[in-house]
Amino acid sequence: MKIGELSARTGVSIRSLRYYEQQGLLTPARHGNGYREYSPLTEEQVRTIQLYLALGLSTEQIAGFLQCVLKNKEAFCQEVLPIYRQKLAEIDDQIHLLQNIKLNLEDRIRSILDERQIDDKEE
Amino acid sequence: MKIGELSARTGVSIRSLRYYEQQGLLTPARHGNGYREYSPLTEEQVRTIQLYLALGLSTEQIAGFLQCVLKNKEAFCQEVLPIYRQKLAEIDDQIHLLQNIKLNLEDRIRSILDERQIDDKEE
DNA sequence: ATAAACCCTGACATTAATGTGAGGGTCAAG
DNA sequence: CTTGACCCTCACATTAATGTCAGGGTTTAT
Incomplete structure (x- = not known):
């Protein structure tokens, strides 16, 4: 082909x-x-x-x-497991990083909405 | 300076x-x-x-x-909130993608360990 | 006036898989 | 024998912030 x-x-x-x-x-x-x-x-x-x-x-x-x-079978190939584990560790790190950013963003969005709420009432 | x-x-x-x-x-x-x-x-x-x-x-x-x-204040700047929300959506997508990969990797690692367990017993 | 320690611009390198285009062969059907 | 649909190689572009040269001025202290 x-x-x-x-x-x-x-x-x-x-x-x-x-x-x-x-x-x-x-x-x-x-x-x-x-x-x-x-x-x-x-x-x-x-x-x-x-x-x-x-x-x-x-x-x-x-x-x-x-x-x-x-x-x-994959299990037979010695190289696979360490690569999977390494990748898994990387993924975990990335997830944690992203989750921290996510929390930060959510806080900031909340703050903005709260502040606007206050400002709205003041006027 | x-x-x-x-x-x-x-x-x-x-x-x-x-x-x-x-x-x-x-x-x-x-x-x-x-x-x-x-x-x-x-x-x-x-x-x-x-x-x-x-x-x-x-x-x-x-x-x-x-x-x-x-x-x-950030809350005063109209451009900020939509950008935060867009970024938050992107981050969420990435987290979900990574979590899927993570589950997949964990499955595969488990399978390999299981298979090796079986092979060990057979011999 | 010279050396060390600054500063400047411009430009190429990095990453990784893929898109895209140029320029050019090959093959099949009409 | 020509046209359209294949195939080939080579090479540049993409992304985004940063590193790192090269080549060259400036300043400060000696």
Whole structure:
């Protein structure tokens, strides 16, 4: 299957498919004319990549264990767990940061509304 | 006060102070030799800018109400509330996204540990 | 008058995945 | 043999605040 078909089947842009290749995530064969030829298995592979990207992992991290998880259960791949844990820690940090900002914003919004209430009464 | 002193007093890098000026947040006077001259009030102004940046607002958004809030109470500045509310909505979205990813990661980590438990017993 | 410590502008780098366009081959159907 | 629909590579743009040079003036103290 050529790149256009793979793109249509997966919903991933041609640009992105080429980028994944450049990052070492896909290694399609080449026709004599230079066209990429993807095996049917690649479709599932691309969906797997998208899944990991959606978890916030970088292409570099994914490259580190993709070959393993495509052939085995995730639990078999030693690299996965530490990456998951690291990502989880990052996510937790981000959530806490955002929640602090959220509380701050809510306070400020409340203050503004309170002040306006007072000002309204004064006039 | 010159830029080095302002930077030292506020902890904000010289580079950033120049950037704030470029974004219209600061407008120091100039000496004949081209050196920027900041009024003592600027120190507080810079702290205010940092405060808003820490809330996740962009310099462009800050520029939209900074002059007002420096002269009045925040509640007086009409531009502030909608920006706060918009930012709050964005933050909420991000938090929800991150929480979904977090749950997903936790599931996956649990699955891996469970599977390994089983595999350990089998051998 | 020289050295150290300032200041200036301009410009490129950073991050990461993706969009977009130029310039140019290839192939299939008419 | 031409047209349209593919494909290729290369490369610049995107975001936003900040870091970091380079190349060059100024000031202050010695």
